[in-house]
Amino acid sequence: MKSIHDIRRENLRTIIQKDFDGRQIRMAEALGFQANLISRWMASPDMASAKNIGGSSARKIEAAARRPAFWLDTDHGMAIAAEAEPLDANTEIGIIAAQNLTSWMQANKELKSQAAVAEKAEVGQSTVNRLLNREASISINNLAAIAAVFNRRAYELLIPPHDETVIQYDRSRYAALPAEEKAKIKSFIDFVMSENTK
Known part of the structure; x- marks a missing residue:
């Protein structure tokens, strides 16, 4: 039977792989811990440098x-093994995400390459590559970092x-508008919709 320390160690490996692009340093930065502490947690329990993950550290992770x-x-x-498997590359959501990222990259001369997107998003180039190749095994954190x-x-x-259910507009310009201007836009949309439901 696995000990709590073995279970935490296995789950930590999964988190680092899925949420921190396989990079211990990124997890250390997110936690505000020294990178060598993550290495000690990951070390085989029979190694002298190994350290167990305590309860308070587990909650922070x-x-x-x-x-x-x-x-x-x-x-x-x-369940973790199944989660780690990439979804079928031809799933609708994988195709849509790949198409959108491709068009965003083509429209931005500074972010045309996978390397440029990865560097700015602070994710591995392999993460960007997986998304473009319609492999849906990307974490929400990495998806958010790439979109940002x-x-x-x-x-x-x-x-x-x-998508005809979505209004196409410049979201960053909309976000910069004062609240009263946003209210005017919402009011106009409501007015047009009410006029067309009569």
């Missing part, structure tokens, strides 16, 4: 990775191009 409390203490077994490079939000990567 969960918070940094946006996991529920005590997630690190639960043996997720086969283009002054967008993660959900915008998942909206089909030319």
Whole structure:
């Protein structure tokens, strides 16, 4: 039977892989801990440098990775293995995200390459590559970081191009408007819609 320390160590590996692009240094920065502490947590228990993950550290890791409390203490077994598998590259959501990122890159001369997007988003180039190749095994944190490079939000990567249920507008310019101007836009939209439902 696995000990709590073995379970936490396995779950930490999953979190680093999925949420921190496999980079221990990124997790250390998110936690505000020394990078060598993460290495000691990851070390095999029979190594002299190995260190167990304590309860308070486990809760901090969960918070940094946006996991529920005590997630690190639960043996997720086969569920984690299944989660780690990329979804079928031809899933609709994977195709939409890849198309959107491709068009955003083509429209931005400073962010035309995977390397440029990865560097600015502070994710690995392999993460950008997986998204462009329609592999949906990307974390929400990484999706948000990539979208932010283009002054967008993660959900915008998942909206089909030319979706008739979505109004196309410059979201960053809208966000900069004063509240009363935003209210005018909302009021105008409500007016047009009410006129067309009669």
